[in-house]
Amino acid sequence: MTSQQFIFIILAAITLGSAVMVVTARNLVHAALWLIAALFGVACLFVALDAGFLAVAQVIIYIGAISILIIFAIMLTRGVGQGTSTQTNANWGWGALLAVVFFGGLVWLLSLWSGFTTQKPEIGRAFDPLRQLGQALVSPNAYVIPFEVASVLLLAALIGAIIVAWDRRLK
Amino acid sequence: MSDPFNAIRVWLAGLLSSLGLPASLVTVVMAVLGVVVLCSLILVLDIFLVWVERKVVARFQDRLGPNRLGPFGLIQPLADIIKLLIKEDIFPAGGDKIIYNLAPIMALATVLLLWAVLPITSTIYGTNLSVGILYIVAIGAISTLGIIMAGWSSNNKYALLGAFRTVAQMVSYEVPMVIAMLIPVILARSMGLSDIVENQTVWYVFLSPVAAVIVLLTSIAELGRAPFDLTEAESEIVAGFHIEYSGMKFGLFYAGELLHALTIGAVVSTLFFGGWRGPGAETFPILGIFYFFLKAFFFYWVIMWIKYSLPRIRIDQMLNFNWKFLTPLALTVLIVTALLDKVLPRDNMLWYSLGMLLANLVIIWVTLLILHSRARVERKRVAEPSPFASPERSGEAHPTSQPPQSPSPSSPAS
Numbered sequence: 001m002t003s004q005q006f007i008f009i010i011l012a013a014i015t016l017g018s019a020v021m022v023v024t025a026r027n028l029v030h031a032a033l034w035l036i037a038a039l040f041g042v043a044c045l046f047v048a049l050d051a052g053f054l055a056v057a058q059v060i061i062y063i064g065a066i067s068i069l070i071i072f073a074i075m076l077t078r079g080v081g082q083g084t085s086t087q088t089n090a091n092w093g094w095g096a097l098l099a100v101v102f103f104g105g106l107v108w109l110l111s112l113w114s115g116f117t118t119q120k121p122e123i124g125r126a127f128d129p130l131r132q133l134g135q136a137l138v139s140p141n142a143y144v145i146p147f148e149v150a151s152v153l154l155l156a157a158l159i160g161a162i163i164v165a166w167d168r169r170l171k
Numbered sequence: 172m173s174d175p176f177n178a179i180r181v182w183l184a185g186l187l188s189s190l191g192l193p194a195s196l197v198t199v200v201m202a203v204l205g206v207v208v209l210c211s212l213i214l215v216l217d218i219f220l221v222w223v224e225r226k227v228v229a230r231f232q233d234r235l236g237p238n239r240l241g242p243f244g245l246i247q248p249l250a251d252i253i254k255l256l257i258k259e260d261i262f263p264a265g266g267d268k269i270i271y272n273l274a275p276i277m278a279l280a281t282v283l284l285l286w287a288v289l290p291i292t293s294t295i296y297g298t299n300l301s302v303g304i305l306y307i308v309a310i311g312a313i314s315t316l317g318i319i320m321a322g323w324s325s326n327n328k329y330a331l332l333g334a335f336r337t338v339a340q341m342v343s344y345e346v347p348m349v350i351a352m353l354i355p356v357i358l359a360r361s362m363g364l365s366d367i368v369e370n371q372t373v374w375y376v377f378l379s380p381v382a383a384v385i386v387l388l389t390s391i392a393e394l395g396r397a398p399f400d401l402t403e404a405e406s407e408i409v410a411g412f413h414i415e416y417s418g419m420k421f422g423l424f425y426a427g428e429l430l431h432a433l434t435i436g437a438v439v440s441t442l443f444f445g446g447w448r449g450p451g452a453e454t455f456p457i458l459g460i461f462y463f464f465l466k467a468f469f470f471y472w473v474i475m476w477i478k479y480s481l482p483r484i485r486i487d488q489m490l491n492f493n494w495k496f497l498t499p500l501a502l503t504v505l506i507v508t509a510l511l512d513k514v515l516p517r518d519n520m521l522w523y524s525l526g527m528l529l530a531n532l533v534i535i536w537v538t539l540l541i542l543h544s545r546a547r548v549e550r551k552r553v554a555e556p557s558p559f560a561s562p563e564r565s566g567e568a569h570p571t572s573q574p575p576q577s578p579s580p581s582s583p584a585s
Binding site: 003027029030033036052053056057059060063064065067068071072075128129130 | 195267270300301302305306308309311312313315316319320323331335338342345362
């Protein structure tokens with residue numbers, strides 16, 4: 001076993017263990033914190049793949065924004081953070097069925113893939129993925145239209161948030 | 172001889188490989204050693220910072236500060252640490268034990284993590300991460316988490332309120348901070364902190380003074396120091412998120428805050444004040460360490476100066492200052508810098524710098540004009556008598572407007 005495999009197994013165990021704790025923890029705040037651990041494990045996997053930008057973006061967006069939002073929502077909801085809520089609701093059967101089908105689909109897809117034994121290609125120091133990503137985002141031959149559509153969508157969301165929060169009495 | 176630390180590193184690596192260790196293991200051992208040495212030095216520096224902080228605040232308040240133990244009171248922080256260690260470790264009833272104990276560790280560890288990307292001199296840095304600036308932002312996000320954990324696990328309403336305030340402040344001040352940090356990225360064409368320092372033949376504070384000030388102010392807000400210390404406003408929420416912590420656990424929060432202040436000084440000096448750059452630092456890297464810490468401690472002093480000179484701002488002022496002033500200003504500076512960067516000739520550093528500086532001065536001038544007119548409107552609004560306080564508007568004589576010697580028979584007692 002190479003050191004890379006060793007590190008991967010540790011990281012994968014941390015990520016999966018935390019993910020299991022997310023759905024089994026009784027206290028919702030604990031579940032949110034375990035979710036952060038799982039997301040951090042994914043960020044570490046990105047680091048192991050030499051994808052530094054993805055790792056940092058994962059931490060900023062998922063831990064810095066989404067998880068904090070989730071924790072805020074939990075803490076501001078009365079009685080939810082006390083560990084007294086039930087873990088399942090009436091739809092647990094459908095949920096389990098969907099999860100099994102989805103897992104089976106993923107296993108089937110991966111069984112068709114032949115890249116399990118390929119080695120990670122060595123990336124030279126001069127290779128700058130960040131610059132290429134930036135150029136691809138604004139180049140007309142690549143992703144400029146999706147990028148602009150996403151910007152318009154985010155701008156619309158921003159304006160919508162302001163409209164929702166607007167205090168009409170102040171006019 | 173100009174670079175003794177790397178000479179020691181090369182010698183040690185040679186020693187280990189001559190003992191027959193495989194090359195990959197030597198790399199791992201050297202990396203672990205580097206982490207341990209850097210962290211230990213920073214933490215020892217942190218003990219010293221307690222003394223610096225107490226001495227400087229004493230000078231600002233016209234006192235002497237610690238001066239009994241050792242020369243200039245230098246042994247005082249060690250006595251403080253012994254006191255903190257032997258204090259009773261109190262755990263609040265109904266708290267969450269694991270999260271409660273994890274929070275102070277996160278508070279200090281996130282600050283230590285920042286030192287991984289800071290270039291102390293041209294040859295000594297943790298790593299020249301290609302996304303160094305984003306890494307700093309990401310670590311800031313994790314430090315927010317430590318404060319939430321402390322506030323929630325204490326099972327105390329004041330602690331929870333303090334945590335909410337901290338998060339509101341950190342999340343909103345992150346916006347102008349990230350925008351302003353993009354300006355050195357535009358100027359240096361790289362997000363790696365070592366590359367940014369390498370490219371600063373002219374300090375970026377001369378090219379974009381507005382961005383430098385925005386980064387410094389928003390960093391102080393993210394640190395939660397006065398005037399942005401709403402998170403521990405004594406008159407409102409007692410001590411904020413660390414109200415239930417005692418002994419060394421409180422000590423970790425305190426040490427984390429001091430070290431964070433110095434680290435912010437180091438980040439600001441790296442981004443805008445040339446980091447390790449200084450006369451002779453390129454030929455003698457050991458001089459770079461001196462310049463780096465000189466600049467870092469200067470900004471640490473500036474942060475203390477601001478802290479001990481200004482009163483705490485209100486929470487609505489804190490949010491208005493961020494969303495109505497810093498964010499639009501940061502966006503303006505970013506747009507102007509990006510446009511000018513394309514227009515101005517980059518091969519002629521003199522014209523490039525002069526153009527950037529001129530644009531920043533124009534921005535400062537326009538900002539001051541807008542602020543001036545805003546202040547006039549605001550003063551007029553405040554000067555107008557409010558309907559409840561003035562006797563003419565409320566329609567009846569105010570009780571206190573009468574002379575106290577002769578109380579009228581129609582006094583408000585009836």
